[in-house]
Amino acid sequence: MYVTRGGKPAAGARRLAGVRRDRRTPDRLDEERLVRLVGKGDRAAFEELYRRTAPWLAVRLRRRCADEQIVAEVMQETYLAVWRAADAFAGSAVGGTAVGWLWTIAARRLVDAFRRRAHHAEPPPAAAPRDTAPGAEDEALAARVDGDVGDALRRLAPELRQVLQATVLDGMTVRETSVLLGLPEGTVKTRARRARIAMRKALT
Template sequence: MWHADEPADAELVRALHRGDVDALRMLYDRHAPWLAARLRRRCSDQDAVADALQDCFTSVWRTSGSWRGDGEVAAWLWGIAIRRLVSRLRSSSAGAGRELPEVASSAMADRSSESAEERVLLGIEYGDLGGALERLSPQMRAVVEATVLDGLTSREAATLLGIPQNTVKTRLHRAKAQLRADLAGGAS
């Protein structure tokens, strides 16, 4: 836990951009515990969680200048961490073969050690849902990814995406309607 006399997250990111290693250490100490806890709720593979967390802070070190400064640092970190986890899960499943979605889905269903959410994250790109997500506009897809896949609240997603919270809610509502229509049409 940090104290009021310590630099705010935004100050740490700016210091990090100037090459301050201590700033990275402070950000890690502040945020790694809750990031790891949230990642563990989405993935039962502790190695994948540890790798994603390490990748997250490596990315923060390398790309600290990409933080625009108009949102919460915590939301920015979460966005990086969850994308790293999904990337890890996708790359670890790539060796299983991607020729037939049915085969990949069956292989994923047989992995009893994975959480249900982990199987969903891995299965998103297969079948009707993956295609329906690809047909969403980039703006709607970003909202769906932030709220549904990453588990962010509409407020956190608004901060992460740099848009008003009501815009997040509107885009999510429209995206759900489009996904329902696409998936209902695909089932016919």
């Protein structure tokens, strides 16, 4: 996927003008460095970031929504937002990994898509029940928290972990989490409370 600085898809890959400051090729850089290069208009870095992250992001979105059209729209909106806002990425902040930042953008776009559909048509079809084993993207997100906290997060029951990730790691409100996960707000609150209790026990 290729876009121009104005946010519109480009006809194809173009050679990057000028010389990149980082002499390493994009495939040898970590995601945080790639995002910072994208913020400087580096199309090669953007293409590499997309290549690395799009597969797991699509899988994660499909676990939230079975409507392929919505998933495709959210993917497009997410990477356009990444291109436009990469220069504001604060990777030095707590939990500020590129993977987590990208998922936060995608999750909020998915919530917006659900809300738009709710006003005009039937709610999007729910995704099929997911395997209880954590997927690669869950491991990537859990890695945003290191050490004992990260270990405790990974040991949480999947239904508790996903609520804690949304409300704490992604900074979503109870209402946004409710829309994202397709749960009543009361259930979100209950699971968030249970998750915090479980985390406290695991860390004492």
